[in-house]
Amino acid sequence: MxxxxxxxxxxxxxxxxxxxxxxxxxxxxxxxxxxxxxxxxxxxxxxxxxxxxxxxxxxxxxxxxxxPRLIRLGESAGRQLGAGARPHLERLAGELGETANLAMIDRDMAVYVAQAASRHSMRMFTEVGRRVYCHCTGVGKVVLSQLPDKTIREIIGRVGMQPATDQSITSLDALLKEMERIRERGYAVDDGEQEIGVRCYAVPVPDAPTPTALSVSGPAIRVTDDFGETAVPMLHSVARDIAQELLSA
CATH class of the missing domain: 1.10.10.10 (Winged helix-like DNA-binding domain superfamily/Winged helix DNA-binding domain)
Known part of the structure; x- marks a missing residue:
């Protein structure tokens, strides 16, 4: 009907x-x-x-x-999203000089669906399709921040909070406070929480069909607070471009 x-x-x-x-x-x-x-x-x-x-x-x-049939659909949608977003990631990586990534939540974890590599020889490289825990990555924290706290608690209840480094968040209360900060300021920072010596700035892709995050990451000696002041507005701008492409697809 x-x-x-x-x-x-x-x-x-x-x-x-x-x-x-x-x-x-x-x-x-x-x-x-x-x-x-x-x-x-x-x-x-x-x-x-x-x-x-x-x-x-x-x-x-x-x-x-x-x-399980949804897994195949999700993987195919992720590949299509990654293909459409790649030109935007390349522009972002070219302007900022660091590696740009697009990730989305999938089965309680964040999965990378597209990447554009930094031009530097010392750079971050994350394999497309790699799955990471949400509590200790920039993109993961951003996708969690788009979910209700109740859902975040359920996810953590299922996958736990195993630390990747000694900088990783390891308590649910601390993670929920971090969610509040991310929602208020509109971006997340991974300061050595996934890998020592690596920093990442990440923002949400607005109105994506599933919680999605755009990030730029690199060595902490280059990805500084000053870098973040330039990167965050650019990340938001590119995230809006990616969202617009999703809406027009």
Whole structure:
């Protein structure tokens, strides 16, 4: 049945998948009902179809999780996003002289989907497709900051907070305070939290379909506070360009 310019059943399925994602990917039917305001019989029918198609999975507890078929879709979407963003990353790396990265959240971690390398011989290199913990990386902290604190707690509950260096955040309370700072100032700094001697500035890509971050990183001797004063406005500008391209795609 049509709903405005869309199809109601399709709208509802997409709503269910987005609600599951927002609630941490592991939900009960009554939680979906509360968030969607749809009747339980309707939710049950749609969820049964999603399970049959592999886009959702029912646990022995009778709760539902996102299904494995979504992984293939997410990986393909990530590759397409990376291809479209690469010219913007190359411009950013060329103007700032340091490595530029684009990353998005995927299965409780941040995954790099595109990169443009620095022109310097001493530079950062992160393999596209690499997955990193969110609590100890600039891009990871930015994607977490776009989620509700409840969801952040659930993610940390599942993956933990193993430190990468002695500068890594290791307590949930400290991480949530860091989220407040990032939301207020609009960017994150990774100051040796993932790798000693490396600094990173990262910003969110506004209105991306899934929490996404744009970053620039390099040796701490070059990526200084003064560098950040120049880099952050440029990062925001390029992030808006990438967002515009996503909207027009």
């Amino acid at each position: 049509a709903n405005g310019s869309g199809v109601q059943s399709v709208d509802r399925v997409i709503d269910l998948l987005e609600i599951m994602t927002d609630l941490g990917g592991d939900v009960a039917l009554n939680e979906i009902a509360a968030a969607s305001q749809l009747p339980l019989p309707t939710i049950h029918r749609l969820m049964r179809t999603l399970v049959m198609r592999g886009y959702a999975r029912q646990l022995p507890s009778r709760r539902y999780t996102l299904g």
